[in-house]
Amino acid sequence: xxxxxxxxxxxxxxAYLAGVSxxxxxxxxxxxxxxxxxxxxxxxxxxxxxxxxxxxxASSLRSQRTHTLALLFFEDPTPDESMINPFFxxxxxxxxxxCALKGYDLLISFQQMHNDWHVAYQDSHRSxxxxxxxxxxxxxxxxxxxxxxxxxxxxxRWGSVSDDSIGLxxxxxxxxxxxxxxxxxxxxxxxHIAFLGDASEHAPEFQDRYAGLxxxxxxxxxxxxxxxxxxxxxxxxxGYAAAKSLLASGRRFDxxxxxxxxxxxxxxxxxxxxxxxxxxxxxxxxxxxxPAASQTSPTLTTVMQDMKGAGELLVDALLRRIAGADAExxxxxxxxxxxxxxxx
Amino acid sequence: xxxxxxxxxxxxxxAYLAGVSxxxxxxxxxxxxxxxxxxxxxxxxxxxxxxxxxxxxASSLRSQRTHTLALLFFEDPTPDESMINPFFxxxxxxxxxxCALKGYDLLISFQQMHNDWHVAYQDSHRSxxxxxxxxxxxxxxxxxxxxxxxxxxxxxRWGSVSDDSIGLxxxxxxxxxxxxxxxxxxxxxxxHIAFLGDASEHAPEFQDRYAGLxxxxxxxxxxxxxxxxxxxxxxxxxGYAAAKSLLASGRRFDxxxxxxxxxxxxxxxxxxxxxxxxxxxxxxxxxxxxPAASQTSPTLTTVMQDMKGAGELLVDALLRRIAGADAExxxxxxxxxxxxxxxx
DNA sequence: CGCCATAGGGTATACGTATACGCATAATAT
DNA sequence: ATATTATGCGTATACGTATACCCTATGGCG
Numbered sequence: 001x002x003x004x005x006x007x008x009x010x011x012x013x014x015a016y017l018a019g020v021s022x023x024x025x026x027x028x029x030x031x032x033x034x035x036x037x038x039x040x041x042x043x044x045x046x047x048x049x050x051x052x053x054x055x056x057x058a059s060s061l062r063s064q065r066t067h068t069l070a071l072l073f074f075e076d077p078t079p080d081e082s083m084i085n086p087f088f089x090x091x092x093x094x095x096x097x098x099c100a101l102k103g104y105d106l107l108i109s110f111q112q113m114h115n116d117w118h119v120a121y122q123d124s125h126r127s128x129x130x131x132x133x134x135x136x137x138x139x140x141x142x143x144x145x146x147x148x149x150x151x152x153x154x155x156x157r158w159g160s161v162s163d164d165s166i167g168l169x170x171x172x173x174x175x176x177x178x179x180x181x182x183x184x185x186x187x188x189x190x191x192h193i194a195f196l197g198d199a200s201e202h203a204p205e206f207q208d209r210y211a212g213l214x215x216x217x218x219x220x221x222x223x224x225x226x227x228x229x230x231x232x233x234x235x236x237x238x239g240y241a242a243a244k245s246l247l248a249s250g251r252r253f254d255x256x257x258x259x260x261x262x263x264x265x266x267x268x269x270x271x272x273x274x275x276x277x278x279x280x281x282x283x284x285x286x287x288x289x290x291p292a293a294s295q296t297s298p299t300l301t302t303v304m305q306d307m308k309g310a311g312e313l314l315v316d317a318l319l320r321r322i323a324g325a326d327a328e329x330x331x332x333x334x335x336x337x338x339x340x341x342x343x344x
Numbered sequence: 345x346x347x348x349x350x351x352x353x354x355x356x357x358x359a360y361l362a363g364v365s366x367x368x369x370x371x372x373x374x375x376x377x378x379x380x381x382x383x384x385x386x387x388x389x390x391x392x393x394x395x396x397x398x399x400x401x402a403s404s405l406r407s408q409r410t411h412t413l414a415l416l417f418f419e420d421p422t423p424d425e426s427m428i429n430p431f432f433x434x435x436x437x438x439x440x441x442x443c444a445l446k447g448y449d450l451l452i453s454f455q456q457m458h459n460d461w462h463v464a465y466q467d468s469h470r471s472x473x474x475x476x477x478x479x480x481x482x483x484x485x486x487x488x489x490x491x492x493x494x495x496x497x498x499x500x501r502w503g504s505v506s507d508d509s510i511g512l513x514x515x516x517x518x519x520x521x522x523x524x525x526x527x528x529x530x531x532x533x534x535x536h537i538a539f540l541g542d543a544s545e546h547a548p549e550f551q552d553r554y555a556g557l558x559x560x561x562x563x564x565x566x567x568x569x570x571x572x573x574x575x576x577x578x579x580x581x582x583g584y585a586a587a588k589s590l591l592a593s594g595r596r597f598d599x600x601x602x603x604x605x606x607x608x609x610x611x612x613x614x615x616x617x618x619x620x621x622x623x624x625x626x627x628x629x630x631x632x633x634x635p636a637a638s639q640t641s642p643t644l645t646t647v648m649q650d651m652k653g654a655g656e657l658l659v660d661a662l663l664r665r666i667a668g669a670d671a672e673x674x675x676x677x678x679x680x681x682x683x684x685x686x687x688x
Numbered sequence: 689c690g691c692c693a694t695a696g697g698g699t700a701t702a703c704g705t706a707t708a709c710g711c712a713t714a715a716t717a718t
Numbered sequence: 719a720t721a722t723t724a725t726g727c728g729t730a731t732a733c734g735t736a737t738a739c740c741c742t743a744t745g746g747c748g
Contacts, residue, residue, distance in 0.1 A: 008469075010734060021698050026736055034696060053468040057405040058734035061703050066401070068451075089433045096454050105470065107412075108452045110440045124397040125352075125704095126449065265639065290635070295609065297641035354704060365728050370706055378726060402704035405733050469734095691747085699740075710729080717722070 009050040017046050029054065056105075060125065068105040069318060070127035071095060072117055074134030075110055087260075087288040087305070088133050091158075094311025095131065102319060104128075117144075129154035129318045137202045142166065156318040158310065160204030161329045168321055170313050170330050172305045174205050177334035178212020179219075181257050181285045181303055184336055186220040188344050190255035190283055193217060194228040196242045196267055197259025203233075206259040209287065213257050228253050232263050239266025247274050254282060255342075261286035261293045261302055268296060268341070284341040298340030306332045353394040361390050373398065400449075404469065412449040413662060414471035415439060416461055418478030419454055431604075431632040431649070432477050435502075438655025439475065446663060448472075461488075473498035473662045481546045486510065500662040502654065504548030505673045512665055514657050514674045516649045518549050521678035522556020523563075525601050525629045525647055528680055530564040532688050534599035534627055537561060538572040540586045540611055541603025547577075550603040553631065557601050572597050576607050583610025591618050598626055599686075605630035605637045605646055612640060612685070628685040642684030650676045 011025040018025065020039060028035045028043040035043075046052075060066045073088060099106045107127055111117040130148075132155060145166040148155055161171040185193050195213055197206040214224040228251060232242035239258060246253070247270065258264035264286030268278060276282050278298055286293055289304035309332050320327040355369040362369065364383060372379045372387040379387075390396075404410045417432060443450045451471055455461040474492075476499060489510040492499055505515040529537050539557055541550040558568040572595060576586035583602060590597070591614065602608035608630030612622060620626050622642055630637055633648035653676050664671040 011736095012734080022734090023699085023736075024697055026734095027697080030736080036696065039696080055405070055734050056468045056470050057401045057410065058703090059736075061399070061401040061405055061705090062734080062736045064703075071452075089436070092433070092436075092452075093454060096452060100453065106452050108415075108436075108440060108450050109444065110437060124400045126400050292636040292639040295636040295639040295641075297639075355706095356704080366704090367706075367729085368727060370704095371727085374706080380726060383726080399704050402733090403706075405735090406704080406706045408733075689748100693744105693746085695744085696742090697740105698742095699738105701736100701738090703735090705733090706731100707733105708729105708731090710727105712727090713725085715722100715724075718720085 008055075009052045010055070011052075013050065014043060014046050014052060017050075018043050064125070066105075066125060066128050067103060068107055068127045069099055069129050069131060069315070070107040070109065071131045071133065073108070073110045074132070075112060087290060087307070088158075090290075091133065091307045091311050091314075094308045095315060098312045098315040102315065104315075104319075129156070129322050131155070131314055131318060132157040134158075138204050139202050154318060154321045156314050156321070156327075158314060160208050161331045162204060162208075165204070165329075168317055168327055168329065170310065170317055171205070171332070172310070172334050173331040174208030174334075175212040175215070176331075177287070177303045177305075178209040178214075178257070179216040180212075180334065180336045181209075181287075182213040182216025183219075184301070184338070184342060185255045185257065185283055185285065186216060186222065188279075188283060188342060191222050192225065192228065192253040193222075193255040193257060194230065194246055194251075194253040195257050195259070196230050196232045196239055196246075196263050198231045198233060199229055200231070203259075209257070209259055225251075227251055232259065232266075234260040234262050236262050236266040236269075239263030240270050241266070243267035243270035255284070256282055257285045259287055261288045261290045261300060264300055264302070264341075265292065265296060268300070279341050279344055283344065285336075286341075289337055293337075294339070296341075298343075301339045301342040302337050304335045304337050306334070352399075353396045354399070355396075357394065358387060358390050358396060361394075362387050408469070410449075410469060410472050411447060412451055412471045413443055413473050413475060413659070414451040414453065415475045415477065417452070417454045418476070419456060431634060431651070432502075434634075435477065435651045435655050435658075438652045439659060442656045442659040446659065448659075448663075473500070473666050475499070475658055475662060476501040478502075482548050483546050498662060498665045500658050500665070500671075502658060504552050505675045506548060506552075509548070509673075512661055512671055512673065514654065514661055515549070515676070516654070516678050517675040518552030518678075519556040519559070520675075521631070521647045521649075522553040522558075522601070523560040524556075524678065524680045525553075525631075526557040526560025527563075528645070528682070528686060529599045529601065529627055529629065530560060530566065532623075532627060532686060535566050536569070536572065536597040537566075537599040537601060538574065538590055538595075538597040539601050539603070540574050540576045540583055540590075540607050542575045542577060543573055544575070547603075553601070553603055569595070571595055576603065576610075578604040578606050580606050580610040580613075583607030584614050585610070587611035587614035599628070600626055601629045603631055605632045605634045605644060608644055608646070608685075609636065609640055612644070623685050623688050627688065629680075630685075633681055637681075638683070640685075642687075645683045645686040646681050648679045648681050650678070 011022045015022045015025045025043055028040040096106050149167055156168045156170055159169055159171050161169050195210050199207050199210040217224050230242040230246045232238040256267055258267055264284055268284060271278050271282055278284050286300045286302040289302045293300040293302050313330055317327040355366050359366040359369045369387055372384040440450050493511055500512045500514055503513055503515050505513050539554050543551050543554040561568050574586040574590045576582040600611055602611055608628055615622050615626055622628050630644050630646040633646045637644040637646050657674055661671040
C-alpha cells in the first residue's frame with residue numbers, strides 16, 4: 001500500500017518522498033552544485049529505487065535540447081533496392097556507440113538526396129544536430145548545405161576535407177590514401193596505372209584519391225595518363241562497365257586503382273572475362289575494405305579507412321559544434337591492406 | 345516587417361494569422377473532423393508558408409505518444425570489434441523506410457545482451473515501441489522479454505516463430521528453409537549431410553533450420569546422423585573451428601549445411617585446407633545471402649530471407665500492437681539461391 | 689554587534705501541444 | 719413553433735521538467 005506502483009514516477013514523486021521540492025530533484029539529478037551532497041545522495045537513492053527516468057519529452061521541451069542526434073544516410077539513387085554502401089553501414093556501429101557513451105540518442109533516416117531533409121530535423125526539434133553520411137553528387141548537395149549553415153543548424157559531414165567544403169567536415173586523408181595505393185603499385189613495378197572512378201568535382205573524394213595516385217606516380221617519375229581514367233560510381237555494375245570500356249579502348253595498363261571496392265569487384269569480373277590474370281597481368285587495388293574484399297578471388301588489396309575513429313570523431317566534432325565551440329575539420333589516416341590482387 | 349522570421353513558428357502564430365484559436369490549429373493539422381474544410385485548408389496553407397512543423401517534444405509530452413520506434417541490435421559478445429551480423433544491417437534499410445512511410449522516427453541503439461536495455465526505453469518515453477534484432481542466446485533473453493511483457497511494453501522480435509516464444513515474433517520459416525536446403529542437397533545426390541550451427545534451445549532459429557534439414561532427409565529415406573552436427577555461433581572463426589573438428593572426427597560427409605553464411609565461409613576455408621574440393625567432395629550451403637556469399641570461391645549457395653518483407657512486417661506488426669490490436673506471429677518464406685558450391 | 693556574502697532550496701512559471709468541456713449557431717425533428 | 723441534435727470552434731488546462739528569481743539561515747568580517 002502507498003502509491004500506485006504501476007504509474008511511471010515523476011520528479012514530484014521523488015520530491016515528495018525526499019521531502020524536498022520538485023525543482024530540487026531536477027537540480028540534484030542534473031548535477032547542480034547548489035544542492036547539498038546529502039540531499040543529492042538521498043534523491044539519487046530514491047530515484048534508483050523507483051526506477052525513475054527523466055521524461056525525455058518534458059526535458060527536451062523545457063530545455064530546448066533533445067540530447068538526440070540525427071544520422072542521415074544518403075542513398076545512391078538506386079530505384080528501389082536498398083543498396084547502401086556497406087562502408088557506411090560499418091560506421092554505424094562506432095557512431096551509435098559513441099552517441100551512447102556521450103549520453104545521446106541516435107535517430108536514423110535514409111534519405112534521397114533530392115528530398116527536403118534539410119528542413120525536416122531542425123525545426124521539429126527532434127535532434128540537436130545532424131550527421132550526414134553518403135557518397136553522392138556533391139554539387140547537388142551544395143545549396144542544401146548552404147541552407148543548413150544559414151539556419152545555423154549544427155551538422156557534420158563525412159567526406160572530402162578540402163578548404164572549400166561547406167560546414168564542418170570529417171573525412172579520410174584521401175589524397176594520402178591514393179598515394180599509398182599508387183606507391184604500392186609502383187613498388188611492384190607497375191607503370192601504366194588506370195583509375196576507375198568519377199574524378200570530377202561531383203565526387204571530391206574520388207577526385208582526391210586520383211590526385212594522390214597521380215602524385216605517387218609523379219614521385220616515381222611516371223606521367224599519369226589521363227586516358228587511363230574512367231568514370232564510375234560506387235557499384236559493381238558501374239565498375240564492370242568502366243573496366244570494359246577501358247579494355248575496349250585498347251589502351252595498355254598493368255594496374256587498376258579503383259575508387260571503391262565495389263568498383264574493384266566489378267573490374268575484377270571484367271578482367272576475368274577478358275582472360276587477364278590478376279595480379280600478374282593487371283594488379284588491382286580497391287578502397288573501403290568491405291567484407292567481400294577478403295572473399296574475392298584473388299582476394300582484394302584495398303585501402304582501409306579508420307571507421308571506428310571516424311564514427312567517434314564525427315560525433316565528438318558535432319557535439320563540440322553543438323556546445324558552441326568551432327570544431328575544426330579533421331582528416332584520418334588510411335591504411336593499405338595488401339592481399340593477393342597485388343601480390344606478384 | 346511583421347513578425348520576426350527567425351524564430352520557429354508555433355501553433356499560436358498560425359492561429360493568429362488564421363484568425364482562430366490554437367486548439368483549432370492543432371485539430372486542423374491532426375485531421376480532426378470537427379474543423380470545417382475551409383478553415384482546415386486555410387490553416388494548412390499558412391502552416392506551409394511559415395514552414396511550420398509540429399514540435400515533437402511538446403506533442404509527445406501532451407499526447408504521451410512519441411511517434412518514434414526504437415530499434416535495438418544485440419551484438420554478439422565480440423569484445424570490441426563492431427562485428428554486427430550483416431544480415432541485420434541489411435534489414436535496416438527496409439525498417440527505416442517503412443517507419444518513414446508510417447510517419448515514425450527510428451531510434452537506434454546497439455546493446456549488449458546483459459545490459460538493462462529492457463528498462464531504458466519504456467520509461468523515459470523515448471519510443472512507443474521496440475524492435476529487437478539479433479542472434480544471441482535466447483535463454484539469456486527470456487527473463488528480460490518476460491519483464492517487457494509484464495510491463496506491457498510494446499515490442500516485436502525477429503527470431504524463431506514458435507509457440508512458446510515470448511511476445512510478438514516475426515521471422516523466417518526456418519524449418520521450411522532448412523527443408524529447401526536439405527532437399528537440394530539430396531537432389532544432387534548427397535546422403536551424408538553435416539549441419540554446422542548450435543542446434544540447442546539456446547539458438548531456436550538454428551535449431552529450426554536443423555529440424556528442416558532432418559525432415560528433408562527423412563523424406564528422402566535418409567536417417568540424419570547426430571554425429572554430423574557440430575555447434576557453431578555465427579562467425580567465420582566458429583565455422584572454421586566446427587568444420588575442423590568435424591574433419592578431425594573422421595566421420596564421412598559429402599555435404600554441409602551451415603546455419604549462416606559466416607559459418608559457411610569459415611567451413612569453406614577449412615575444406616580448402618583439407619584439400620577437399622567444393623562442391624565435388626563436399627557440397628556447401630549457407631544461410632543469409634550476405635554480400636560476401638557471391639564473392640567466395642566457389643560462390644556460395646545459400647538461403648535468402650525476405651529482408652524487405654521482414655522489415656515491413658516488423659514495423660507493421662509493432663504498429664498494430666501499439667494501436668492496441670493483437671497482431672499475430674508471422675512467418676516469411678525463404679528462397680534458395682543456387683550457386684557454385686552445390687553445382688555438381 | 690550589525691552587514692553582507694554564500695549555501696541551499698522554495699515559488700512561480702514557461703516550454704508548445706492536445707484534449708475535455710462548454711457554448712453558440714444552424715440544421716433537423718416533432 | 720419548440721425541442722433536439724450536430725457542427726464548428728473557443729476556454730481552460732495538463733503533460734513533466736528546467737530555470738529565473740527570491741528567500742532564509744548561517745558564518746565571516748569589520
